[in-house]
Amino acid sequence: MKKTLQLVLVFVSVFYSCEKEIDTYDDESLSNEKIIVDNGMLIFKDINAFTKQLEILHSMSEVEQESWLLEIGFSNSLYQKTKDLTVEEILEEKYVEVPDRVFSKILNSEGVYVVGNEAHKILQEKELTIAKKELKKKTINWSSNATLKEYPVYYGDNDYLKKQALIVQNREDLQKTEPYDGDFIRGDGSRANLGVNHLSAHLIGWNRGYVAYASVGVKIKGRKKKRRKWKNDEMWFAAIDYEAWVQTDFADRHTYGFLGEANKKSVEKVLFWKTGGRYLGARIEATFSYEDDGYPRVVSDRRLFRP
Numbered sequence: 001m002k003k004t005l006q007l008v009l010v011f012v013s014v015f016y017s018c019e020k021e022i023d024t025y026d027d028e029s030l031s032n033e034k035i036i037v038d039n040g041m042l043i044f045k046d047i048n049a050f051t052k053q054l055e056i057l058h059s060m061s062e063v064e065q066e067s068w069l070l071e072i073g074f075s076n077s078l079y080q081k082t083k084d085l086t087v088e089e090i091l092e093e094k095y096v097e098v099p100d101r102v103f104s105k106i107l108n109s110e111g112v113y114v115v116g117n118e119a120h121k122i123l124q125e126k127e128l129t130i131a132k133k134e135l136k137k138k139t140i141n142w143s144s145n146a147t148l149k150e151y152p153v154y155y156g157d158n159d160y161l162k163k164q165a166l167i168v169q170n171r172e173d174l175q176k177t178e179p180y181d182g183d184f185i186r187g188d189g190s191r192a193n194l195g196v197n198h199l200s201a202h203l204i205g206w207n208r209g210y211v212a213y214a215s216v217g218v219k220i221k222g223r224k225k226k227r228r229k230w231k232n233d234e235m236w237f238a239a240i241d242y243e244a245w246v247q248t249d250f251a252d253r254h255t256y257g258f259l260g261e262a263n264k265k266s267v268e269k270v271l272f273w274k275t276g277g278r279y280l281g282a283r284i285e286a287t288f289s290y291e292d293d294g295y296p297r298v299v300s301d302r303r304l305f306r307p
Contacts, residue, residue: 034046034049034052035049035053039135040076040108040109040112041108041112041113041114041119041135042106042107042108042113042114043113043114043132044113044114044115044116045116046115046116047115047116047212047275050115050212050275051275053106054102054106054213054273054275057102057105057106058102058270058273062101065102065105069105076108076109077104077105077106077107077108077109078095078096078098078104078105078107078108078109078111079101079104079105079107081095081109082095082097082098082104083101083265084232084265085232086223086230086231086232091124095109096111096122096123096124097124098111098122098208099204099206099208099217099219100206100208100213100215100217100270100273101266101268102215102270102273103210103213103215107122111123114132114135115212116132117131117132117133118130118131118132119131119132119134119135120210120211120212121142122153122210123153124153125152125153126150126151126152126153127150127151127152127153127210127211128142128148128149128150129147129148129149129151129211130142130145130147130148130149131147134147151210151211153208153209153210154207154208154209154210154214154278155207155208156173156206156207156208156216156279156282156306156307173204173205173206173207173305173306173307174202174203174204175202175203175204175303175305176200176202176203177200177201177202177203177300178196178197178199178200178201179192179199179200179201179290179292179298179300180192180194180195180196180197180199180295180298181193181194181195181196181197183300184288184290184298184299184300185298185299185300185301186296186298187296187297187299192295192296192298194295196295197225198224198225199222199223199224199225199233199292199293199295200223200224200225200230201220201221201222201223201235201238201288201290202220202221202223203218203219203220203286203288203300203303204218204219204220204221205217205218205282205284205286205305205306205307206218206219206307207278207279207282207307209277209278209279210276211276212275212276213273213274213275213276214273214274214275214276214277214278214279215270215271215272215273215274215279216244216246216270216271216272216273216279216282216284216307217268217269217270217271217272218240218242218244218268218269218271218284218286218305219240219266219267219268219269220235220238220240220266220267220268220288220290221265221266222234222235222238222264222265222266222290222292224292232265232266233265233292234263234264234265235263235264235265235267235290235291235292236262236263236291236292236293236294237260237261237262237263237289237290237291237292237297238260238261238264238267238288238289238290238291239258239259239260239261239267239288239289240258240259240260240267240268240269240286240287240288240289241257241258241286241287241288241289242255242256242257242258242259242269242271242284242285242286242287243255243256243284243285243286244256244271244272244282244283244284244285245281245282245283246271246272246279246280246281246282246283247279247280247281248279252281253272255271255272257269260289271284282305282306282307283304283305283306284304284305284306284307285302285303285304285305286302286303286305287299287300287301287302287303288300288303
């Protein structure tokens, strides 16, 4: 089944295998359309269509993005498959972990999308590309293909997955905190030593670079211990007061601001993004507010990330 869309946003999903049976798609359908969704893949006509779609996506709220996903009938994007899973669960279930929820919305559950004449497949440590024409074949073999190219996924020096799943580092940009057990501060400046250790918050900064997309961002994720196991938890309120810097080829970039939301499992902000390449020298300073389960609102110390 094929559905043609206007420039508004598109995301997809299919289940992973190195060799997969698919229906062929009609290349002629791209002649007049910038984007099509076909066989569980999002296909952009060219890099301009890809960039424009990302611009629109970044301009929308998460509620608007999710409403759009429902409107177009997509239920298999990587975002939808992983949004309620912990990082550990994502890796256990063999999905690719992508911290940037905007980018995860254009990937299908296998991490696949198409730009121009190249099909991309995001894995945890590398990205594969093959010629788009290969998608016309009944069987796609991503592990052995005449047009196959491999590229490493760029992780900032202290990216949290380097310690959790890839390469052991001395530092990481994941800070595990217990806001009500001494890690955060009350309104009067005293430590919130309430002895509450079944609630926690993960403070995360990321810096990832792929072939066609790169981003730097920060988030706070609520966690609650249930039956001796930590699960993602909807926070009554969470906020990030941030300031960040990155190096680019032409000039350093700087941004700052505040983001607060209620009743969310994760509050996040993409601070910098671009189509392709990587960011060097990323530095994020942030203060986090947290409130949950009827306990008072508390604030973290100023935290530094060098993702």
